[in-house]
Amino acid sequence: MSESPPPYFDAAAVTRLLAPAAAVEALADVLREGLDPESCPPRSAVSVPAGELLLMPAAAGSWAGVKIAGVAPGNAALGLPRITGSYLLLDGATLQPRALLDGAALTALRTPAVSALAVRHLTSEERPLRVVLFGSGPQAYGHVDALLAVRKLASVTVVARDPGRAAALAGHVRGIGVPEVRTGTAEEVAEADLVVCCTTAREPLFDGRRVAPGAVVVAVGSHEPDARETDTALVRRSEVWVEARAAALREAGDLLIPEAEGAIGPGHLTGTLADLVRGPALPPPGPAPRLFKSVGMAWQDLAVAVAVHRAATG
Known part of the structure; x- marks a missing residue:
């Protein structure tokens, strides 16, 4: 039978x-x-x-x-x-x-959950976060929901290529109770506590020199060595956190391209998601931004x- x-x-x-x-x-x-x-x-x-x-x-x-x-x-x-x-x-x-x-x-559930877990450890609970969100697809929607599970959000600024899709996402975020929501431009990363990148971009989305000291940037959009959402300037000045060193050094163009340029070495990585979860709480953010680069891993799906x-x- x-x-x-x-x-x-x-x-x-x-x-x-x-x-x-x-x-x-x-x-x-x-x-x-x-x-x-x-x-x-x-x-x-x-x-x-x-x-x-x-x-x-x-x-x-x-x-x-x-x-x-x-x-x-x-x-x-x-x-x-x-x-x-x-x-x-x-x-x-x-x-x-x-x-x-x-x-x-x-995938639409686990990728934002990975980001939110990192954000829970990399950001301060002291005040609601001002977020700049790049992207308008399923991952962008999922990231808002996941972030709200771990932090209060003061504002969300949506930056996307398609104005109609950006407006639709902004309307969704407004409808789930974020106090201030609008569409905006890449230059507004300068005012953000948290920048989230979940796009199909293959070139940097913004000038990393504009990111504020102590801000957190999460980049999840690519897992290819020749594609990136963040630039060399941001990577060089940031604490860099990853899911796993081996995966990041194999797949993360956000890190591999600056390394190929000679701007950073493999030792530039600060730590991993497991370090954040198992280790002592991090001190409050200092003058350097914190970058979490995710490529997506099979253990997360499981x-x-x-x-x-x-x-x-x-």
Whole structure:
């Protein structure tokens, strides 16, 4: 007698079952429990006519899983999501399937949760944050929700190429209770406590010299060695935090390009997300900005997928 197929959690189910705050805690928990992101298998990337296929496997504790994602730049013109894919969650001991999840929804949940976990440790709780947000796609929406799970926001300024999409995002943020929301320009990073970059840009979005002392910049938009959202000036003057040193030095163009220019060396990295979660609290921000560069890692998908499954099954 054949086993019944594993449950499928579509995008709506993933969003309904796990709130951003719970996703943040799922990531923090696996790091507190000793997971080593440095040992996480690297992602495999294969070029295909429509874009790129990504394979991201991971195993930890009693679980394993793999995300198969597609990055299709031409989808936007067709009214389709740029990121596609599925996540297969497996029993760690037998590798038997336990669930299938919508991969795009999982990515849209876990990437902002990673950023929010870093922001919780890199910023001060003393006052609400003034945010400049680059981007107007699903990650931009997700980042606002995740940031609100860890910090109060005084204002959000949306900077995006498409004025209509920027206005739509600003309206959404206004509707969920942020006191001051508007669209703006890249020059306004000078007034921000937190700058969030979640775009498809391949060149720097703003002049890093304008970022205020003690401000935090989060960059999540690329995982390619020749693409970046931040410039050399910002990287050189910042404390730099990453998910894992190996992944950052393999994939993060924001860091690899300045290194190739001779502006920084590998020792320029201050620390990792695990250091932030496990270590003592950081002192208040000093004169240097703090940059968190994320490339996205398979252990994060696994942690959030397990949390979704547990929420569904009790």
